[in-house]
Amino acid sequence: MGKVLVIYSLDSIPTTISAEAASRSIRILKKAGHDVIELGALKALKPFFLISYFFNRFDAIFYFGHGLEDMLPGQLPLGLILPVLRTGDRIRTKVIYAVACLSSKKLGRFLAPRYTRAYLGNRDYTFVAFPATERNYADDFLDTFTTPVRVLAEGDSVGTAFAEMRSRMIHYISLYERNMHRWPNADYYAWAMRENLEGFELIGDYNAKIA
Amino acid sequence: MPILRGRVVDRDTGRGIAFLVVALNGKTTSTDPQGEFEIFAPPGTYTLRIRSPFYEPYTREIELREDTYIEIKLRRTIL
Numbered sequence: 001m002g003k004v005l006v007i008y009s010l011d012s013i014p015t016t017i018s019a020e021a022a023s024r025s026i027r028i029l030k031k032a033g034h035d036v037i038e039l040g041a042l043k044a045l046k047p048f049f050l051i052s053y054f055f056n057r058f059d060a061i062f063y064f065g066h067g068l069e070d071m072l073p074g075q076l077p078l079g080l081i082l083p084v085l086r087t088g089d090r091i092r093t094k095v096i097y098a099v100a101c102l103s104s105k106k107l108g109r110f111l112a113p114r115y116t117r118a119y120l121g122n123r124d125y126t127f128v129a130f131p132a133t134e135r136n137y138a139d140d141f142l143d144t145f146t147t148p149v150r151v152l153a154e155g156d157s158v159g160t161a162f163a164e165m166r167s168r169m170i171h172y173i174s175l176y177e178r179n180m181h182r183w184p185n186a187d188y189y190a191w192a193m194r195e196n197l198e199g200f201e202l203i204g205d206y207n208a209k210i211a
Numbered sequence: 212m213p214i215l216r217g218r219v220v221d222r223d224t225g226r227g228i229a230f231l232v233v234a235l236n237g238k239t240t241s242t243d244p245q246g247e248f249e250i251f252a253p254p255g256t257y258t259l260r261i262r263s264p265f266y267e268p269y270t271r272e273i274e275l276r277e278d279t280y281i282e283i284k285l286r287r288t289i290l
Binding site: 012013014015018065066067099100101125126127128129130132184185187188189191192 | 222223258260262264265267268270286287288289290
């Protein structure tokens with residue numbers, strides 16, 4: 001089984017949803033027998049990351065929170081000064097999965113495949129979802145974005161994880177489009193899920209696995 | 212003719228959100244830089260819809276009999 005690091009921030013309303021995705025991911029990874037180290041909220045900052053990184057050999061890093069083109073800041077506002085990861089950090093691991101905005105655009109391309117074998121992240125904005133009266137869209141978001149974690153935790157490749165995630169996104173887009181006449185907020189969430197579908201990309205080795 | 216006035220704010224910051232699309236059935240307007248809007252409509256029951264790429268959608272049935280003011284707090288959806 002692998003050793004993995006899960007990093008999540010909790011600094012704004014959208015990060016309450018991504019932190020829940022992190023929490024569910026931790027449960028999935030532990031249940032599959034992986035050794036999980038967590039850096040949450042105020043620990044989602046560079047000094048804590050460096051200590052963890054230098055004392056462990058991680059097979060994968062999972063990040064949930066805000067993102068920019070050239071950094072995964074972690075807990076804001078301190079994360080803008082002490083970002084968890086930024087372009088130039090030569091982080092050696094097998095897989096990085098970032099549920100965050102924009103980070104594959106520069107950071108992902110810098111890391112994979114040279115230092116990190118595969119980087120799964122978004123080159124555009126990542127949209128979270130909230131519960132509405134007609135449907136719990138947040139649950140759909142959580143299902144979609146924990147799917148790659150589940151697939152990787154079970155020992156499959158990051159290529160399979162990416163394909164499964166896209167398949168969940170297509171499923172929800174189709175579901176929302178079919179029910180737009182009775183779910184008043186489905187138009188927005190179909191659009192947001194499509195944006196996520198079009199933005200997420202896998203850079204590097206599709207065959208990379210965490211264990 | 213009654214007026215529906217409102218202000219749309221970010222739930223995190225409390226600041227008004229500019230340039231949101233506000234639709235009351237067929238009538239459409241947008242919020243100003245302070246997040247405020249107003250729409251005139253004959254008395255009746257309407258569906259109020261507010262849309263923006265970066266905020267959760269808002270949809271609500273509203274009965275407009277007289278001048279009405281509402282404040283709406285929206286959650287940002289981008290990480």
